Amino acid sequence: MIETVVLDVGETITRDDRYWAAWADWLKIPHHTVSALVGAVVAQGHDNAEALRLMRPGIDVGAEYRAREAAGLGERLDESDLYDDVRPALAELRGRGVRVVIAGNQTVRAGELLRGLDLPVDAIATSGEWGVAKPQPEFFRRVVEAAQAAPSATLYVGDHPANDIFPAKAAGLRTAHLRRGPWGYLWADDAEVNAAADWRIDSLTQLAAIVGR
Incomplete structure (x- = not known):
């Protein structure tokens, strides 16, 4: 589960x-x-x-x-940067009692900007804040801590095989490869990625069905 x-x-x-x-x-x-x-x-x-x-x-x-x-040209992040399925998918997960965490290779500033969007999540963390980045094993140890669940009860969702799917799988987490963005599309049908991913999805809205099994 x-x-x-x-x-x-x-x-x-x-x-x-x-x-x-x-x-x-x-x-x-x-x-x-x-x-x-x-x-x-x-x-x-x-x-x-x-x-x-x-x-x-x-x-x-x-x-x-x-x-x-x-120069006043630093990082920016607002509602227009979110994919359309983000808010409904995350809200649905939380409505089902699932803990939702965002954790990726971003700067400290990006973490601040993400929190400013008031997303329906329980926690947000970035590699800049943790001082360790994917695909390092320590990053995924921090993910498990933030998840507050056993690795086998934690699902990591990402588009990048080398940064997301392979190291998350090596850490004992369940994995979902998202067919989105350059990495997601290019590696969607790769045999190694398919073997490492527990699920392959095209939208975050598919996560509700996965956690409901």
Whole structure:
């Protein structure tokens, strides 16, 4: 029985459109070029940081974040960044008595912005706040603590095989691979991903049926 559902952030509950557009503008690279580079990185199985390194070799991402903040161009997050199924799906889970947690590879500021959206969840945490990021095992140990349930009673939902599905499975959690965003679509039919994922979903609204089994 699933007692807690833990959700990734980028391309699980929020769209990455604004994220990449902001980096494109800051680095003065055309949006279509950034999209192509992100696609290339996804196809190679790498993560966001690799895309940024392609855009500007040797980039210090932390320093660039701070420079953007100082220039008044820091992170932003509002209702328009949420996928349409987020609020109804999370509300349905909580209505069924399921604990709902959001935990992903985001900055401290992103955690603050997420809390400001007043989502129907029990807890929100980011890698910036925890000081450890996916796919490190310590991140998923923290996930289990936040879940307040046994790993086998905790479902981790995400789009990224290497950051979400594989390490969550290795930590003993149940997993749901979401076919959403570049990673979700590209790896949706991969044999290893399908073997590691307990469920494959196209919408967060499908989670209610999973926890109700």
